Amino acid sequence: ADVSTAAGCKTLVTALPEVDILINNAGIFEPKEFFDIPDDDWSRFFEVNVMSGVRLSRAYMPVMLKRNWGRVVFISSESALNIPKEMIHYGMTKTAQLALSRGLAELTRGTAVTVNSVLPGPTMSEGVETFVKDLAKQHGQSVEEAASQFVKQFRPTSLLQRFASVDEIANMVVYISSKEASATNGAALRAEGGIVQTIA
Template sequence: MKIDLSGTTAIVTGSTGGIGLAIARGLAGAGASVVVNGRTQAKADATAAAIVKAIPGAKVRGVGADVSTAGGCASLVKAVPDADILINNAGIFEPKSFFDIPDEDWGRFFEVNVMSGVRLSRAYMPGMLKRNWGRIVFISSESAINVPTEMIHYGMTKTAQLAISRGLAEMTKGTAVTVNSVLPGPTMSEGVEAFVKDLARQNGQSVDEAASQFVKQHRGTSLIQRFATVDEIANMVVYVSSREAAVTNGAALRAEGGILQTIA
């Protein structure tokens, strides 16, 4: 199967690093005109240039906008009025005891992880419906189902994404627009790598030892028994963004290495 997204415009929020960057690279490699998004224009431009250098002929541009705010989402929409593919990837996480999470953190996590996708889907989905083709993908997490006790506020936002995604999918009935979620498991993005390195320093371990121990202790049901790579997650996202994924709609697609012990 050859995925060809030429002629489409794709926006990937929070794509100057980690899973978002891998998704942007994957979509660009499949021929989409990709909009890389980060909080600053300089970082977005630098990332776009790096993708073009790695993929000669790729069509990539950067748009600096902080999508954790209503104003930032509006700036992104102003810069890119229409999109065929929207990847709601921007997100934050932080291990913290439930009893130490203040109200402000609950609000901050909800604004970044949930409202960014709500606002941008509200802006771009009408155009997709009018053109009768489009893809919206929310990058959720296995934590949406296995809510981690060390990050309950994060898990809450990931569960909310599943509800929003499924609700929006119901609005696409009879059209060629799809809305889905992808649920990564532990993935070795830059942010997670920094977290694992910190664990390694605290415990006097190598990074590989700390990563292996984390999976065994906190995600013991993992069938792959390791962190995924960002490209492994991006592969699933590129597929569900494609024309070939026409009958995948309203789904929560698992890319978590078998952590979730369910058959559906």
């Protein structure tokens, strides 16, 4: 189902009416100058990146609360804290996810349901891999060179100094979805390679 639409979310919930763990990871990104971003793009980014999580959490959380167990995880981004000037519309949606996650966590008080968000940094997902390959073609570079240059140019504070692997982010998600993470609720967990230069 296409969870970027209300109809798609309804189709998914009809086919799968209950889940123990909900990972809200539908997301799109596109570098674009702020002054060139039309209203339709703002709406589209909000629908996909935020409303998909709103709709699915609204559908699945009541059952979790009734059963007194469940996990909801939002895949946000370090861009929620360091809004990238080349993707302000994207950063806005990622900040909205943090607010949504924290607010939903308040609804779980006294239960064994948790709601948290994970903040990856640049991660070599399928979409990012395509983006980096396009950059490499544009600049006559290898994919490795383009990836390295992107991190140095656009995420210079990264301590990792490379794109994270999907598995590195998944490991954080596996932990926060586990029974062992029962005391972590309402948190924004950073897996961004040290890009964000704050202690808390």
